[in-house]
Every structure is written in C-alpha cells, then in structure tokens.
Amino acid sequence: MRAQPTASHFIAGSPMESPKGKSFPSIYPATGETIAELHAADADTIDKAVAAAREGQKVWAALSGAERGRVLRKAADLIRERNRELSLLETLDTGKPLQETLVADAASGADCLEYFGGIAADIHGEYTDLGGSFAYTRREPLGVCAGIGAWNYPIQIACWKSAPALACGNAMIFKPSETTPLTALKLAEIYKEAGLPDGVFSVVQGFGDVGAALVNHPGVNKVSVTGSVPTGAKVMAAAAEGLKPVTLELGGKSPIIVFEDADIENAISGAMLGNFYSSGQICSNGTRVFVQKSIKQKFLDRLRERTAKIRLGDPMNEETHLGPLVSKPQFEKVLGYIQIGRDEGARVLIGGDAATVPSFPDGWFVAPTVFADVQDSMTIAREEIFGPVMCVLDFDTEEEVLARANATDFGLAAGVFTKDIQRGHRVVAALEAGTCWINAYNLTPIEMPFGGVKKSGIGRENARAAIEHYSQLKSVYVEMGDVDSPY
Numbered sequence: 001m002r003a004q005p006t007a008s009h010f011i012a013g014s015p016m017e018s019p020k021g022k023s024f025p026s027i028y029p030a031t032g033e034t035i036a037e038l039h040a041a042d043a044d045t046i047d048k049a050v051a052a053a054r055e056g057q058k059v060w061a062a063l064s065g066a067e068r069g070r071v072l073r074k075a076a077d078l079i080r081e082r083n084r085e086l087s088l089l090e091t092l093d094t095g096k097p098l099q100e101t102l103v104a105d106a107a108s109g110a111d112c113l114e115y116f117g118g119i120a121a122d123i124h125g126e127y128t129d130l131g132g133s134f135a136y137t138r139r140e141p142l143g144v145c146a147g148i149g150a151w152n153y154p155i156q157i158a159c160w161k162s163a164p165a166l167a168c169g170n171a172m173i174f175k176p177s178e179t180t181p182l183t184a185l186k187l188a189e190i191y192k193e194a195g196l197p198d199g200v201f202s203v204v205q206g207f208g209d210v211g212a213a214l215v216n217h218p219g220v221n222k223v224s225v226t227g228s229v230p231t232g233a234k235v236m237a238a239a240a241e242g243l244k245p246v247t248l249e250l251g252g253k254s255p256i257i258v259f260e261d262a263d264i265e266n267a268i269s270g271a272m273l274g275n276f277y278s279s280g281q282i283c284s285n286g287t288r289v290f291v292q293k294s295i296k297q298k299f300l301d302r303l304r305e306r307t308a309k310i311r312l313g314d315p316m317n318e319e320t321h322l323g324p325l326v327s328k329p330q331f332e333k334v335l336g337y338i339q340i341g342r343d344e345g346a347r348v349l350i351g352g353d354a355a356t357v358p359s360f361p362d363g364w365f366v367a368p369t370v371f372a373d374v375q376d377s378m379t380i381a382r383e384e385i386f387g388p389v390m391c392v393l394d395f396d397t398e399e400e401v402l403a404r405a406n407a408t409d410f411g412l413a414a415g416v417f418t419k420d421i422q423r424g425h426r427v428v429a430a431l432e433a434g435t436c437w438i439n440a441y442n443l444t445p446i447e448m449p450f451g452g453v454k455k456s457g458i459g460r461e462n463a464r465a466a467i468e469h470y471s472q473l474k475s476v477y478v479e480m481g482d483v484d485s486p487y
C-alpha cells in the first residue's frame with residue numbers, strides 16, 4: 001500500500017501496534033484506493049499512552065520555557081524541510097489538491113510551532129505591589145492534554161493543538177480522525193527528532209470510542225476538540241464529569257456580507273475561497289453570501305463566469321483547483337443537500353451535481369455549486385453542508401442583513417466587504433461571531449486567535465489567547481512583615 005505506516009500509533013517515543021484493535025483503512029478519495037490499514041487503540045494502548053504522557057510531562061515541564069521553545073522551533077524547521085513529502089501524504093489522505101496542501105496544511109503547522117516556540121520563554125504571571133507585601137501569579141501547565149482532530153486539516157489541527165500545549169509544559173495525546181490518520185504519525189516522528197522527550201506527544205488512532213476513552217481517562221487533565229456540534233456537546237458533557245477544561249472548535253453557517261460599494265472582484269474572490277477551497281470542507285466557510293440587491297445580478301453573473309473556470313481533477317497535479325470530497329458518506333451527504341436545495345425552490349446558478357473526472361471515475365467529486373434566490377428558511381441556508389455549495393441571498397439595508405446574519409445558532413466566523421471602513425468596523429462589531437474579516441475571508445494567521453461563539457465553540461486556538469487555555473494560574477501572597485493576629 002502506498003502510505004502504510006510502520007505502526008498505527010506512536011507512544012513513548014516509538015511506533016506501537018495494537019493488533020487486537022478494530023482495523024480500518026485510509027482511503028485515497030480520488031480513486032477509492034486503500035492506501036493504508038491501521039488498528040484502533042484498545043484500552044491497554046490508551047493506558048500506555050497516558051502513563052507515558054504523565055512521565056514525559058514531568059521531564060518536559062522541568063525544562064525552561066526557552067529550552068521548550070528551541071525544540072518547537074526545531075520541529076518547525078523540520079516540517080518546512082519536509083513540506084512536500086508531508087503535503088503529498090496529506091493529499092493522499094484527504095484528497096485535497098497538492099496546490100492547497102503545499103501552502104495551507106503542514107506549512108501552517110510549521111508557522112504555529114515557530115510562533116509558540118518563540119513565546120515559550122515569555123509565558124509568565126504578574127507581580128502586584130501591595131504596599132510592602134506583594135503578590136504574584138505563576139502560569140503552570142495543566143498536565144496531560146487530549147487533542148481530538150478532524151479530517152479536513154489533519155496535520156494543521158495536530159499542530160494547532162499541540163504547539164500551545166507543549167509551549168506551556170504540557171504533554172499531549174492526539175487522536176486524529178479515523179478518516180485521515182496518517183500525517184499525525186509523521187508529526188510525532190518530527191517532534192522526537194527535534195528533541196521532544198518520549199511520551200510528551202503521542203498519537204493514538206481510532207473511532208469515537210477512543211476519543212471518549214481519552215476524555216474520560218483519569219490521567220487526562222484537559223481536552224481540545226475540533227469537530228461537529230453534536231461531538232462537541234458529547235465531549236463537554238463527558239469532561240464535566242471530571243471537571244476537565246475543554247476547548248471546542250465546532251461547526252458554522254457563517255455569513256459573508258457584500259455591500260453595494262464593495263470591490264466586486266475582491267468580494268467574489270472571498271466568497272469563492274470561503275466556499276470552494278478544500279472542496280468546501282472548512283468549518284469557518286462563509287456559506288451564506290448576502291449581496292445587496294443593487295449589485296446582485298452583476299455579482300451573480302461574474303460569480304458564474306469565475307466558478308465555471310475552476311479546474312477539478314488529479315489532486316496530485318498542482319494545476320488542479322478542486323479535488324474530491326474526503327469520503328463516500330460525505331459525498332452522499334453533500335449531494336443530498338443539493339437535492340434538498342432544489343426541492344425547496346432555490347435556483348441552481350451553476351453546478352448542482354456530482355462531477356465527472358474522466359481519469360478518476362471512482363472519485364468522490366462534486367461540481368462547485370452556487371444556489372441563487374435562497375431564502376433564510378431553507379435547509380441549505382440553516383444547516384452546515386461541508387461541501388462546495390454556496391448560498392447567495394440578497395438584502396436591502398444594513399440593519400436588515402445584520403439581523404438575518406445573526407439569526408443562527410452558530411457563531412464561528414463572518415466577513416464583510418465594503419469600501420466604507422467605518423461601516424466595516426461597525427458591522428463586525430454587531431456580528432455574533434468569534435472570528436471576523438473585513439475585505440477578506442478565511443485568512444487565519446497564527447498570530448490571530450481563532451474560534452467561535454454560541455454553538456460554534458468555546459475557547460480560542462492560536463495567538464497568546466491559546467496560552468490561557470493550556471495553563472493554569474497559581475496566586476502567591478508574600479508577607480514582608482509580621483503576621484497580625486488577635487489570638
């Protein structure tokens with residue numbers, strides 16, 4: 001098989017197999033070919049990972065922040081050196097075009113490790129003068145963190161979760177999605193090569209039961225999950241039993257608002273990137289595109305022209321824009337939503353079907369699809385589709401569009417396109433979303449916190465905000481005089 005790893009798991013600094021665990025394949029979405037066979041972790045394997053993490057964490061936490069930072073920065077360098085190798089593997093595992101994975105997956109992971117490697121030496125508490133006596137705080141690690149990843153950005157998510165955790169002196173056990181299990185193992189190897197002590201970053205494979213076992217394990221102190229709202233709710237409920245802190249990065253049905261004064265080409269670029277990049281399989285995608293009525297027809301005409309030029313094909317060809325969806329169930333789900341859109345009266349502007357790619361007859365390709373004349377009440381305007389499906393709605397006034405944009409249980413992201421910068425700031429201030437863009441969409445530099453509100457999540461990834469989620473404060477009062485007591 002094209003991508004068979006040495007073993008299914010990476011624990012205590014070495015590959016490890018669990019032959020008694022349920023076997024499952026990694027499938028190349030462009031061909032349906034099985035590229036690797038792995039085994040899920042059994043209870044003994046999970047216990048070994050936790051035990052190794054608890055021992056390794058003691059060693060890791062005893063190092064200075066500067067020493068931890070050097071390891072993270074070395075790992076970042078190694079990822080960049082092997083970016084093409086990692087990108088090829090990510091493309092095989094996800095079906096995302098190499099054009100994307102070369103710049104947005106392992107590369108983003110390297111940026112994350114470099115950033116947190118740079119600030120690891122500057123993670124500290126505060127000093128408070130109390131008029132002679134004083135107090136200070138310490139930022140201390142939580143212990144062992146469990147990271148549960150999603151299938152759309154496997155190595156990026158593994159880095160986004162592990163880098164801040166490790167910078168703070170924690171250990172992490174990472175469970176990739178069973179759909180995309182491969183690149184996390186490569187990351188574990190890179191961490192070891194960079195000098196990370198054994199046990200500090202481990203990978204265990206499996207399904208939801210493995211994730212649940214990690215969440216419920218008494219040796220795990222914190223949980224971070226990227227996934228669906230139902231998954232996040234289950235994890236939060238389970239973590240509550242042990243009063244464990246959680247970070248949840250969940251789904252969305254995000255709005256993009258295009259005002260009549262916007263640069264049309266830029267707005268269309270943002271809408272296309274926010275709907276078709278990674279075949280639409282991005283949680284923050286702006287899948288509700290609100291266009292002011294006066295420019296609606298111009299917007300739709302140009303959008304159709306540009307969408308027609310998107311190239312579907314071989315994910316390994318760097319000229320390919322869009323690859324297949326990640327799995328057959330996802331393929332069928334997206335096509336089901338497209339049919340629902342038709343049935344409820346939305347107009348297909350372009351696409352609307354499975355795509356035929358001659359060289360890949362068994363691939364799970366869906367044509368980039370734009371629905372016009374979409375109403376707020378339609379299913380496709382309310383539910384997360386997670387495929388290359390854009391819904392275009394129109395509006396009259398700023399007040400109206402804000403009310404409609406916020407009329408959702410989700411609150412992950414939002415975008416505004418306008419040349420009136422005052423309006424841009426005013427609108428994002430009123431939008432109920434954790435991550436917003438003005439005249440851009442889906443740009444996620446590591447230096448900017450990322451996360452949602454409402455049912456889209458709790459907590460933030462990236463930037464200094466992540467440090468708060470992977471550390472705990474200890475307060476210390478220091479008396480410089482005598483202890484006054486009436487007894």
